[in-house]
Amino acid sequence: MPEGKIVKALSGFYYVLQNEEMIQCRGRGVFRKNKITPLVGDEVVFQAENEREGYILEVKERKNELVRPPIANVDQAILVFSAVEPNFSTVLLDRFLVLVEFNQIVPLICITKIDLATSDHKLTISEYAEQYKAAGYEVILTSSETEAGIEQLFPHVDNKISVFAGQSGVGKSSLLNVLRPDLELKTNDISSHLGRGKHTTRHVELMKIGNGLIADTPGFSSLEFNNIETEDLTSCFPELQKASEDCKFRGCLHVTEPKCGVKLAVESGGIPAYRYKHYLDFLQEIKDRKPRY
Template sequence: MTTGKIIKALSGFYYVKAENGEIFQCRGRGVFRKNKVTPLVGDIVDFEESNPGEGYVLDIKSRKNELVRPPVANIDQAIIVVSAVKPAFSTLLLDRFLVLVESKQIQPVIFISKMDMVDQREKAAILRYQEDYQRIGYLVQLVSSKQEEGLAEAEKLIKDKISVIAGQSGVGKSSLLNAVNPRLNLETNEISESLGRGKHTTRHVELVEINGGFVADTPGFSSLEFADILLEDLPDCFPEMRERQGDCKFRGCMHHKEPKCAVKAAVEMEEIPEYRYQHYLQFFEEIQNRKPRY
């Protein structure tokens, strides 16, 4: 029996990279189907070789996390790519991505792309936002694929980790990965502008090896809806609220209409950006008004 990592899943086959670097095309044992368990890309598995280069997955080690869209397990970080311009920088969209990633207990890293295209006024605004998010505790890297700005730092962040990349259409996700590792040659127009959907969507997910780490080569989160987030869990998806929770007068404070709320006080004192709190209220309302699923 050998241990390895599933790096690709395609048409019922699992491509497992063994610790010695060899890749085996494996099938899953019937017991997985019976127990309604699906091996995922990123899983650490035990497998048995049946023929040269082929085998069967026998056991899946316990996962530290998993995503449904894209279906990947044991993710170390989600790289959220937002562009400074074209499309315009949006704190609302960035906060949606952050909440989705936080809800899965995955470490987010923020890349702001296309920094070569900003004018002085736009750059000053981006630097202010960078400061805001860094104060919350997020790592924010400014990058430009064309001018190779921030690429060395991006390489270091990818090394030795499994990363998923998320970001809306046209922000330069593939350009960024190609700039970090030119051998990849990913199709830069991987998202059809008119459809807003991936041309090679989640039919297959693959971990691409880049600089000693793995990146999921698939469009990131195919849905930006908060379908799986419970209302009471929303404050935990905002780190600046999570750390002030104990200072609120009421246990389980939702930082909405309750009196003596430490979060609302921090917003008034400008310790928490007003726009972050407004987005929180917007998401709160969205989850509260969500139609129940039966």
């Protein structure tokens, strides 16, 4: 049986790429029965009825999957956040980073619209960028208007499946248009009434850019920690994970425990206070989550 990769899912159809040929497939009823939903990024076995149509028979084992956006087998998440319009949000970025880290996906932070930032704002953004770099993240400052920083992105996408994700209106589609002009993806300005972006991407689709595949995804502004437990959270903050090696007690949650390496690192300035605050807020959110039965 032929095999391929789902590169687009739309209106009940799955578009499977095999040897540069696109086959439009439907899922067999067995998927609904077993509650398996094929996702963009899935490696699948399919049966072709002709050169252009067929049915998906099997979904290969996934190495990871995201729910929002719905995509599987991601190597890298390019988290796109704007310097302004909408303003850069560390708490929203940290929510994205936690989800990405938990799913063992390599994150890349891309800050857009640098050309629109004032001098003072640029200084603040540069400070944030340095702090995230110190935590162990790759950070690239870009502008779709001036194309600043764009060339730095290409080496990071080669030979990978990357997902573009971030708040609506930050310029994901504009950035993709610069990376590959022939895409001509639809873009919209942010809503002046709502103060956030209008959704321009309606479905998940993998697109070839350079020597890699990138998924443009519908923008969204909230993330749930449904599958993350309290003991998992430290590992989703690389600098906290490193500092926790100096904690006296195994299983330390870095809240009220004595001789905590993380709290000492925060007090000494080794970990930014806002990152630690976000950790505490997320920890409480997980604790307050209703138990699943």
